Amino acid sequence: MKRILSILLENESGSLSRVIGLFSQRGYNIESLTVSTTEDPSLSQLTIQTVGDEKILEQIGKQLHKLIDVLKVSEINTIDCIEREIILIKTGNICKKKRRIKDIVDIFEGKIISLTTKGYIIQITGSSKKINAFLELIKKYINILDLSRSGIIRINRN
DSSP, X not given: OEEEEXXXXXXXXXXXXXXXXXXXXXXOOEXXXXXXXXXXXXXXXXXXXXXXXXXXXXXXXXHHHHSXXXXXXXXXXXXXXXXXXXXXXXXXOOGGGHHHHHXXXXXXXOEEEEEOSSOEEEEEEEOHHHHHHHHHHHTTTOOEEEEEEOOOEEEEOO
């Protein structure tokens, strides 16, 4: 089961490394990781998507709380939250399918942000579910040369 953890930690050299090292040492997989400073530049906010049951998540939480740089760990409620991710997709030349690709990008509220004679770069923003649906559909029409996903950011409504 996918779980999203929000971790507030000190923005110091090595803090992120210690959190990642904990996951690595314990054999927990990280499916997505985003990190940025907060409104307080001395603090960083991590959003980690991992997989595990209740017991594994509890173990991760306990281990994270032992790290001196970690100030707060909480699981983000996947029901009552807003989730966003961004993906950039580089395609080959799609001249013959240009209209269809543009229609699909428009339906998913995306943008074609670069157009050259060699291909397109498409940007889609939204939930992971939306991005996965876009990828599943667009792969039927284009050859994806490269893609880059930002990782999930989420925030609870309450």
